[in-house]
Amino acid sequence: MKIVVCIKQVPDTTEVRINPKTNTLIREGxxxxxxPFDLNALEEGLRIKEKMNGELIALSxxxxxxxxxxxxxxxxxxxxxxxxxxxxxxxADTWATSYTLxxxxxxxxxxxxxxxxxxxxxxxxxxxxxxIAEMLDIPCITYVRKIEEIDKxxxxxxxxxxxxxxxxxxxxxxxxxxxxEINEPRLPSLRGKxxxxxxxxxxxxxxxxxxxxxxxxxxxxxTVVEKIFAPPVRDKGTMxxxxxxxxAAKLVSELKEKGVLL
Amino acid sequence: MIDYGFTExxxxxxxxxxxxxxxxxxxxxxxxxxxxSHSAEIMQVLAExxxxxxxxxxxxxxxxxxxxxxCIATEELSKVCGGVAVSYAATALGAYPIMLGGSDEQKKxxxxxxxxxxxxAAFGITEPNAxxxxxxxxxxxxxxxxSYILNGSKIFITNGGVADIYTVIAMTxxxxxxxxxxxxxxxxxxxxxxxGKEEDKMGIRASATRELIFTDCRVPAENLISxxxxxxxxxxxxxxxxxxxxxxxxxxxxxxxxxxxxxxxSERIQFGQPVSSFQAxxxxxxxxxxxxxxxxxxxxxxxxxxxxxxKNISKLSAMSKLFASExxxxxxxxxxxxxxxxxxxxxxxxEKFMRDAKITQIxxxxxxxxxxxxxxxxxxxxxxxxxx
Ligand SMILES: Cc1cc2nc3c(=O)[nH]c(=O)nc-3n(C[C@H](O)[C@H](O)[C@H](O)COP(=O)(O)OP(=O)(O)OC[C@H]3O[C@@H](n4cnc5c(N)ncnc54)[C@H](O)[C@@H]3O)c2cc1C
Ligand SMILES: Cc1cc2nc3c(=O)[nH]c(=O)nc-3n(C[C@H](O)[C@H](O)[C@H](O)COP(=O)(O)OP(=O)(O)OC[C@H]3O[C@@H](n4cnc5c(N)ncnc54)[C@H](O)[C@@H]3O)c2cc1C
Numbered sequence: 001m002k003i004v005v006c007i008k009q010v011p012d013t014t015e016v017r018i019n020p021k022t023n024t025l026i027r028e029g030x031x032x033x034x035x036p037f038d039l040n041a042l043e044e045g046l047r048i049k050e051k052m053n054g055e056l057i058a059l060s061x062x063x064x065x066x067x068x069x070x071x072x073x074x075x076x077x078x079x080x081x082x083x084x085x086x087x088x089x090x091x092a093d094t095w096a097t098s099y100t101l102x103x104x105x106x107x108x109x110x111x112x113x114x115x116x117x118x119x120x121x122x123x124x125x126x127x128x129x130x131x132i133a134e135m136l137d138i139p140c141i142t143y144v145r146k147i148e149e150i151d152k153x154x155x156x157x158x159x160x161x162x163x164x165x166x167x168x169x170x171x172x173x174x175x176x177x178x179x180x181e182i183n184e185p186r187l188p189s190l191r192g193k194x195x196x197x198x199x200x201x202x203x204x205x206x207x208x209x210x211x212x213x214x215x216x217x218x219x220x221x222x223t224v225v226e227k228i229f230a231p232p233v234r235d236k237g238t239m240x241x242x243x244x245x246x247x248a249a250k251l252v253s254e255l256k257e258k259g260v261l262l
Numbered sequence: 263m264i265d266y267g268f269t270e271x272x273x274x275x276x277x278x279x280x281x282x283x284x285x286x287x288x289x290x291x292x293x294x295x296x297x298x299s300h301s302a303e304i305m306q307v308l309a310e311x312x313x314x315x316x317x318x319x320x321x322x323x324x325x326x327x328x329x330x331x332x333c334i335a336t337e338e339l340s341k342v343c344g345g346v347a348v349s350y351a352a353t354a355l356g357a358y359p360i361m362l363g364g365s366d367e368q369k370k371x372x373x374x375x376x377x378x379x380x381x382x383a384a385f386g387i388t389e390p391n392a393x394x395x396x397x398x399x400x401x402x403x404x405x406x407x408x409s410y411i412l413n414g415s416k417i418f419i420t421n422g423g424v425a426d427i428y429t430v431i432a433m434t435x436x437x438x439x440x441x442x443x444x445x446x447x448x449x450x451x452x453x454x455x456x457x458g459k460e461e462d463k464m465g466i467r468a469s470a471t472r473e474l475i476f477t478d479c480r481v482p483a484e485n486l487i488s489x490x491x492x493x494x495x496x497x498x499x500x501x502x503x504x505x506x507x508x509x510x511x512x513x514x515x516x517x518x519x520x521x522x523x524x525x526x527x528s529e530r531i532q533f534g535q536p537v538s539s540f541q542a543x544x545x546x547x548x549x550x551x552x553x554x555x556x557x558x559x560x561x562x563x564x565x566x567x568x569x570x571x572x573k574n575i576s577k578l579s580a581m582s583k584l585f586a587s588e589x590x591x592x593x594x595x596x597x598x599x600x601x602x603x604x605x606x607x608x609x610x611x612x613e614k615f616m617r618d619a620k621i622t623q624i625x626x627x628x629x630x631x632x633x634x635x636x637x638x639x640x641x642x643x644x645x646x647x648x649x650x
Pocket of ligand 2: 352386387393395418419420463621624627628629630634
């Protein structure tokens with residue numbers, strides 16, 4: 001059983017602020033973390049690996065600094081880490097990102113299961129998982145909250161729905177994206193951390209993964225971002241207190257004053 | 263950041279223990295304290311992170327560290343919860359007699375399970391009539407064929423009931439006093455080995471403290487550590503190795519309280535300004551921080567001395583435990599003072615640190631007993647110095 005988990009290094013959004021003048025993220029001093037949903041993906045991959053004696057590979061596309069996310073994945077128990085890194089990959093939108101990752105997976109060879117997080121906390125599109133599946137032409141189960149059964153050729157999983165779930169069965173190879181309800185991610189171990197320090201992260205460039213050069217990076221990205229801006233801060237508003245009848249009267253008179261009601 | 267000259271491995275231990283303390287212990291510490299319950303779940307997390315392996319030699323499934331590694335992990339856990347920290351450290355205490363005096367077979371049999379965290383350990387010497395006076399042990403071990411029959415009881419045993427492996431002091435020859443004491447390895451579930459009263463404590467409430475009861479408990483002779491009569495010496499050597507760990511617990515508790523106090527003082531506004539802007543508070547904080555740093559340095563030094571294999575470690579070990587525990591009591595009391603009335607309330611963390619700090623002056627030898635150890639050593643050294 002060969003499993004690939006796609007992990008994205010993201011800024012810790014609990015610390016992110018936006019520069020109100022340029023409307024861009026202030027990245028200085030913000031710590032990079034593994035996308036939290038990808039930690040759930042890693043945990044699920046580790047559990048399957050442990051149960052089925054499989055091989056687990058962490059895969060990421062990103063700048064050279066993303067190596068630290070892959071080291072962390074190894075500290076958690078992944079067998080190896082692969083970083084797709086090349087200037088040509090820069091500026092990728094979800095399409096180009098998915099394409100690049102799918103080519104990276106092809107390069108790895110025969111893979112039985114691919115696990116992605118539900119979405120990345122910075123980009124937030126939730127498109128990359130399903131797009132990879134599409135590009136590899138394999139089945140996809142999104143929003144998995146529980147794997148009921150898995151063996152060499154099949155997977156049966158619960159897809160989370162509002163107020164319930166779908167039970168889906170698929171042949172392998174397949175791709176799943178997971179929600180945080182699926183498990184509680186473990187912490188690294190000392191032995192894992194020591195191994196991670198020594199382990200080389202494999203790096204693939206655009207030339208290594210056999211891809212169409214006009215399908216990667218900015219060139220391969222059909223999306224055009226016109227403008228990025230922070231939504232205007234809303235006023236706190238006023239609270240009208242008192243007896244309901246009095247409060248209602250006050251509200252009506254204020255609305256009239258403002259010309260909302262005539 | 264102060265550079266303590268830690269190796270990369272030691273820094274990893276520190277980072278990981280800190281992460282566990284923050285992510286897994288902090289959210290539940292108030293609840294564990296309130297309920298007075300030992301957390302098997304947290305012990306499981308420590309186990310999976312290999313933290314129990316840091317003080318065990320590599321040939322027995324450990325990572326080959328020593329007292330300093332144990333201190334680093336204990337300090338980080340104590341910054342958040344002294345109770346969780348002692349459940350961890352007491353396992354090392356229980357393992358020390360085996361590491362220091364055990365045969366290769368005993369080490370092979372017991373240490374790997376301790377290193378993996380699969381089994382917790384405990385050490386039992388204290389009895390109702392044998393506290394500071396360890397020579398007063400009344401539990402007996404009578405040789406019977408190829409086993410010993412233990413009768414008696416131990417009180418106040420940390421990890422009692424939750425540990426699987428117990429190193430216990432019993433008298434094999436009462437007529438010889440302290441020289442008639444021996445150390446045995448007991449396993450939970452042995453016939454005649456039961457658990458009695460569970461203590462309801464002032465602090466470190468997230469740790470289990472329980473009575474051990476032996477009624478015609480048959481222990482195989484191969485579970486005797488070293489030889490008959492070595493029990494007392496083994497205990498003293500064990501404490502020489504483990505006391506810096508209690509010092510580290512004290513430093514962690516003090517630092518944890520100091521951190522909370524500093525944060526609070528910067529936020530609490532009185533007379534139109536944060537209370538940290540009053541010189542009286544600022545200087546109090548300065549003294550607290552200075553003393554914690556002095557204690558920490560002494561603890562690390564003692565741990566390094568232990569790990570160096572030096573022969574005379576009693577004095578420095580006792581000093582580190584004495585000094586750090588007294589500082590912990592002072593600093594945590596002052597942390598409550600900085601919190602004012604809120605510090606006295608259960609809702610805020612300050613009072614827990616103060617309750618937790620107190621035990622560090624009592625167990626593994628009270629402060630008075632540490633002074634006895636130190637005083638005797640200093641006087642002995644003086645005689646030696648004069649002769650030269
Ligand atoms: C400041 C900013 C500017 C951006 N500008 C553009 C832009 O100009 N054009 C545009 O199209 N997009 C833009 N994006 C989106 C960016 O390209 C996406 O972040 C990226 O394509 C991945 O999509 P996502 O983050 O929505 O991931 P999702 O689809 O939400 O991620 C789902 C899962 O896919 C996997 N995954 C996603 N990315 C990776 C990766 N790099 N490596 C490994 N696994 C991964 C993870 O398992 C993840 O949990 C911008 C994002 C930001 C934060
Ligand atoms: C929470 C907790 C956990 C514990 N865990 C363990 C454990 O895991 N294993 C274990 O074996 N024991 C354990 N103990 C026992 C602990 O080590 C003893 O309580 C301690 O050594 C003191 O003994 P005592 O309580 O009998 O006090 P006593 O010896 O009765 O002392 C009473 C007072 O007299 C003072 N005193 C006694 N003798 C002298 C002297 N010669 N000179 C000056 N002053 C003296 C003491 O300092 C103290 O102030 C634990 C105790 C507690 C409270």
